[in-house]
Amino acid sequence: GEDVEQSLFLSVREGDSSVINCTYTDSSSTYLYWYKQEPGAGLQLLTYIFSNMDMKQDQRLTVLLNKKDKHLSLRIADTQTGDSAIYFCAESAYGGSQGNLIFGKGTKLSVKP
Amino acid sequence: ETGVTQSPTHLIKTRGQQVTLRCSSQSGHNTVSWYQQALGQGPQFIFQYYREEENGRGNFPPRFSGLQFPNYSSELNVNALELDDSALYLCASSSDGSNQPQHFGDGTRLSIL
Numbered sequence: 635g636e637d638v639e640q641s642l643f644l645s646v647r648e649g650d651s652s653v654i655n656c657t658y659t660d661s662s663s664t665y666l667y668w669y670k671q672e673p674g675a676g677l678q679l680l681t682y683i684f685s686n687m688d689m690k691q692d693q694r695l696t697v698l699l700n701k702k703d704k705h706l707s708l709r710i711a712d713t714q715t716g717d718s719a720i721y722f723c724a725e726s727a728y729g730g731s732q733g734n735l736i737f738g739k740g741t742k743l744s745v746k747p
Numbered sequence: 748e749t750g751v752t753q754s755p756t757h758l759i760k761t762r763g764q765q766v767t768l769r770c771s772s773q774s775g776h777n778t779v780s781w782y783q784q785a786l787g788q789g790p791q792f793i794f795q796y797y798r799e800e801e802n803g804r805g806n807f808p809p810r811f812s813g814l815q816f817p818n819y820s821s822e823l824n825v826n827a828l829e830l831d832d833s834a835l836y837l838c839a840s841s842s843d844g845s846n847q848p849q850h851f852g853d854g855t856r857l858s859i860l
Contacts, residue, residue: 677838677851684757734803737789
């Protein structure tokens with residue numbers, strides 16, 4: 635079945651780069667997404683990548699996709715304390731699931747000053 | 748541009764009661780998806796509405812039902828509430844059906860006593 639897995643915790647120092655990793659199982663996924671959730675809030679769309687791309691860069695964010703290994707990563711350059719949040723990887727399940735998003739359990743990023 | 752808004756922000760109910768949660772989609776969006784996020788978990792897809800019709804459903808029982816109105820706003824109804832229904836309910840909107848980026852509201856926190 636469809637499944638998305640992420641490591642649960644990541645701790646970095648302010649100014650360092652953060653790399654959050656994700657693996658997914660549905661090879662038919664068309665898009666893969668990264669969302670950010672701050673305490674008590676909903677999900678903020680950070681970026682997404684089409685499955686025929688290898689990389690996408692958007693300011694401090696770089697997404698890398700290895701479709702062969704079904705591995706997705708999000709790199710945050712020059713991590714700030716305001717980046718502390720939970721980051722969710724999600725794949726879009728197309729076809730029979732009509733485009734719903736399958737989420738991982740989220741990676742809690744802690745940024746130490 | 749108005750984002751996705753949900754009401755109420757918090758709600759307390761008791762077992763066996765019924766609840767209605769509301770969502771106004773982002774302007775220009777005609778698709779609304781609902782998700783349930785239990786504490787410490789990623790969001791789980793409940794169903795999606797596209798142009799007032801159900802356009803896909805996750806693994807939730809029939810006591811979870813929904814509606815979409817001509818202005819694309821939506822309701823989630825849950826009957827016969829159970830303790831396990833305690834969660835954050837998230838609404839997301841997107842344009843033109845499946846596989847478009849979904850933008851989330853801040854959710855409704857439902858507590859069942």
